[in-house]
Amino acid sequence: MPIVKFYAGLQKAAGIKEISIPSATLHATLDSLAAEFPPLKQLVWDGETLRPHIVITINGTHVDPEQGVNIPVMPDDLIAIFPPIAGG
Amino acid sequence: MTGWCEKVLDIDLDTRSYKTYPLDMEMARLFIGGRGLGARMLWDLVGPGVDALSPENVLIFTAGPLTATGYQTSNRFSVSTKSPLTGTILDANSGGFWGMQLKKAGFDVLIILGKSEKPVWIEIKNGEIVFHDAADLWGQRVRAVTAKLGQNNNRRNVLCIGPAGENLSRIAAIMNDGERSLARGGPGAVMGSKNLKAIVVEGKERPEINDPERFKFMLYETRKLLAASPLTSQALPEFGTVVMMNIVNNIGALPTRNHQQTQFEGAEAISGEALTEKYLVKNSSCWACPIGCTRISRTDKVEGEGPEFETTWAFGAQCGIDNLEAIIEANVLCNDLGMDTISAGSTIACAMELSEKGYIESDLRFGRAELLAPMLEAMAYRRDLGADMANGSLRLATKYGHPELSMSVKGLEMPAYDPRGMQGQGLLFATSNRGGCHMRGNMLGPEVLGLPKLIDRFQVKGKSSFVILHQNSSAAIDSLVVCKFTNLGVAEEYFARVLSAVTGLQYATNELFRIGERVWNLERLYNLREGFTRKDDTLPARLLNEAPAEGPSKGWVVQLEPMLKEYYRGRGWDENGVPKPQKLAELLLADL
Numbered sequence: 001m002p003i004v005k006f007y008a009g010l011q012k013a014a015g016i017k018e019i020s021i022p023s024a025t026l027h028a029t030l031d032s033l034a035a036e037f038p039p040l041k042q043l044v045w046d047g048e049t050l051r052p053h054i055v056i057t058i059n060g061t062h063v064d065p066e067q068g069v070n071i072p073v074m075p076d077d078l079i080a081i082f083p084p085i086a087g088g
Numbered sequence: 089m090t091g092w093c094e095k096v097l098d099i100d101l102d103t104r105s106y107k108t109y110p111l112d113m114e115m116a117r118l119f120i121g122g123r124g125l126g127a128r129m130l131w132d133l134v135g136p137g138v139d140a141l142s143p144e145n146v147l148i149f150t151a152g153p154l155t156a157t158g159y160q161t162s163n164r165f166s167v168s169t170k171s172p173l174t175g176t177i178l179d180a181n182s183g184g185f186w187g188m189q190l191k192k193a194g195f196d197v198l199i200i201l202g203k204s205e206k207p208v209w210i211e212i213k214n215g216e217i218v219f220h221d222a223a224d225l226w227g228q229r230v231r232a233v234t235a236k237l238g239q240n241n242n243r244r245n246v247l248c249i250g251p252a253g254e255n256l257s258r259i260a261a262i263m264n265d266g267e268r269s270l271a272r273g274g275p276g277a278v279m280g281s282k283n284l285k286a287i288v289v290e291g292k293e294r295p296e297i298n299d300p301e302r303f304k305f306m307l308y309e310t311r312k313l314l315a316a317s318p319l320t321s322q323a324l325p326e327f328g329t330v331v332m333m334n335i336v337n338n339i340g341a342l343p344t345r346n347h348q349q350t351q352f353e354g355a356e357a358i359s360g361e362a363l364t365e366k367y368l369v370k371n372s373s374c375w376a377c378p379i380g381c382t383r384i385s386r387t388d389k390v391e392g393e394g395p396e397f398e399t400t401w402a403f404g405a406q407c408g409i410d411n412l413e414a415i416i417e418a419n420v421l422c423n424d425l426g427m428d429t430i431s432a433g434s435t436i437a438c439a440m441e442l443s444e445k446g447y448i449e450s451d452l453r454f455g456r457a458e459l460l461a462p463m464l465e466a467m468a469y470r471r472d473l474g475a476d477m478a479n480g481s482l483r484l485a486t487k488y489g490h491p492e493l494s495m496s497v498k499g500l501e502m503p504a505y506d507p508r509g510m511q512g513q514g515l516l517f518a519t520s521n522r523g524g525c526h527m528r529g530n531m532l533g534p535e536v537l538g539l540p541k542l543i544d545r546f547q548v549k550g551k552s553s554f555v556i557l558h559q560n561s562s563a564a565i566d567s568l569v570v571c572k573f574t575n576l577g578v579a580e581e582y583f584a585r586v587l588s589a590v591t592g593l594q595y596a597t598n599e600l601f602r603i604g605e606r607v608w609n610l611e612r613l614y615n616l617r618e619g620f621t622r623k624d625d626t627l628p629a630r631l632l633n634e635a636p637a638e639g640p641s642k643g644w645v646v647q648l649e650p651m652l653k654e655y656y657r658g659r660g661w662d663e664n665g666v667p668k669p670q671k672l673a674e675l676l677l678a679d680l
Contacts (some may be wrong), residue, residue: 053537
């Protein structure tokens with residue numbers, strides 16, 4: 001089952017750091033997360049679009065928001081979700 | 089013109105005398121302040137071939153027209169000098185309060201010339217300049233000196249060196265307000281070579297503002313924008329810069345064990361999230377800053393500012409250490425000794441690899457957190473192997489026959505981004521005028537964070553235009569002088585408007601970028617005059633030839649050559665990286 005990891009402020013919003021979600025696409029994963037953790041609807045995914053500057057990687061490779069989220073997800077994938085963050 | 093004090097203070101340590109004179113306002117109009125003004129003055133004052141640790145080198149402390157106005161983050165200042173670590177032009181930039189106080193004392197620029205016969209500290213107080221004997225301070229650490237000389241919030245501010253600077257460590261920092269630093273490139277050693285222990289400033293003046301109503305409106309607009317941005321109102325205040333650890337590691341761009349790997353299995357243990365959860369006391373900020381990215385951290389043994397992402401990486405992943413407590417303690421110690429944490433950590437990592445491979449005899453090994461503190465002490469006091477390490481990783485590795493194990497560019501240790509996972513960052517490091525540095529533009533935004541828009545981090549063609557834009561922008565911001573984090577919420581257009589409101593000169597946004605480009609090219613000319621060539625625009629062989637064996641950056645090396653060719657063209661330079669005459673004429677640098 002794919003694993004989803006939350007970082008920074010999303011850990012508090014979701015109340016957990018990681019979760020396994022059975023799904024075949026990133027779209028389905030995000031729908032499940034939004035349903036399970038309602039604050040994520042505001043912060044990450046409203047059902048149709050990603051919030052600005054959310055960064056999602058699958059096994060360390062960026063998901064390009066302009067390409068959409070109908071991307072297949074494999075059972076051993078690691079999906080990382082970062083809220084807008086910055087540093088130096 | 090307003091904003092500037094229009095005054096320079098020269099202090100001659102040879103004769104313990106000083107003079108003040110008007111700032112060249114035409115120069116100020118073209119270079120503004122901070123890094124730009126410092127570079128222009130350094131061009132005149134320190135010619136080619138000067139030994140950076142000789143009395144002929146200078147220290148030029150510069151504020152800018154926005155400094156001390158109360159504009160958000162208008163606390164920063166620069167020091168310009170010739171670097172004893174790299175031999176390049178150097179400016180280093182710090183926050184806190186000291187820069188604001190220099191302006192309140194009535195000066196845009198403070199130039200330190202010559203060398204004192206004996207240790208001295210200088211007091212600049214309400215127009216009076218007093219030289220004090222520093223015999224009883226020499227040998228003392230930064231915290232003790234700062235307290236002894238009366239550091240008092242935003243009323244009286246201390247800038248000093250620690251033992252590292254006194255012992256001419258080429259990675260020594262100048263520290264201000266206790267734990268703020270002008271660190272990269274070794275300016276602390278320049279100050280130590282002059283027998284100058286500290287400069288204390290007190291003042292009462294405030295800069296005049298040309299259009300106070302417009303300025304007030306810009307304050308309001310900037311406050312709104314910074315509050316609206318989740319970067320400056322949530323992420324940075326809550327987690328500090330260490331929040332970068334997990335994302336940079338996740339994508340396979342976190343240099344690990346002296347850049348031998350690009351992911352660190354202990355990254356989460358030393359992340360911003362972990363720091364916030366276990367060791368954070370509170371956040372804090374520099375003068376006039378609403379962002380509050382500073383951490384105040386506490387372990388059983390220490391409490392202090394930081395650590396920042398770069399420090400946590402340098403003592404952490406780069407050394408194979410996942411002990412956050414040891415890293416926090418190393419950061420506090422390094423600040424107290426007065427050393428650059430990035431160079432210190434990366435030099436320790438270099439020594440670890442040299443030791444593990446049997447090139448030096450030492451018990452240094454990756455992962456040995458308990459050796460961080462003893463090594464830092466040895467480096468600051470030049471004891472045993474520390475005497476070699478105090479000169480930075482390139483001189484260390486060269487002495488022991490393996491210069492290729494120094495992860496540096498032009499001698500300056502690279503920061504926490506492995507360019508094999510970020511091609512544009514590689515070009516940026518290779519072409520940086522002060523050596524391997526992420527504060528001369530940073531491709532973190534577009535290549536990792538999607539700010540303003542995500543670009544393919546492995547893409548090579550076309551990358552140079554982003555790098556040039558970032559380098560010019562950062563040079564302009566460093567010349568204002570404000571914090572680059574303001575730029576996360578406020579576009580350059582706003583800086584142009586604030587600058588215009590304060591000075592009464594009409595700066596357009598493109599003029600700001602032009603000033604940044606001017607500064608960049610001037611720095612380039614300085615380095616060319618020092619003998620640097622195209623061959624110095626490079627990266628360690630490891631990044632060009634050794635691909636990571638695993639992780640998201642597996643199989644990638646930096647494709648520097650095509651990016652460099654494109655970069656030179658984009659800059660208006662010839663194939664050897666020399667600015668063409670028409671570019672210099674365009675930038676009003678033709679007479680240099």
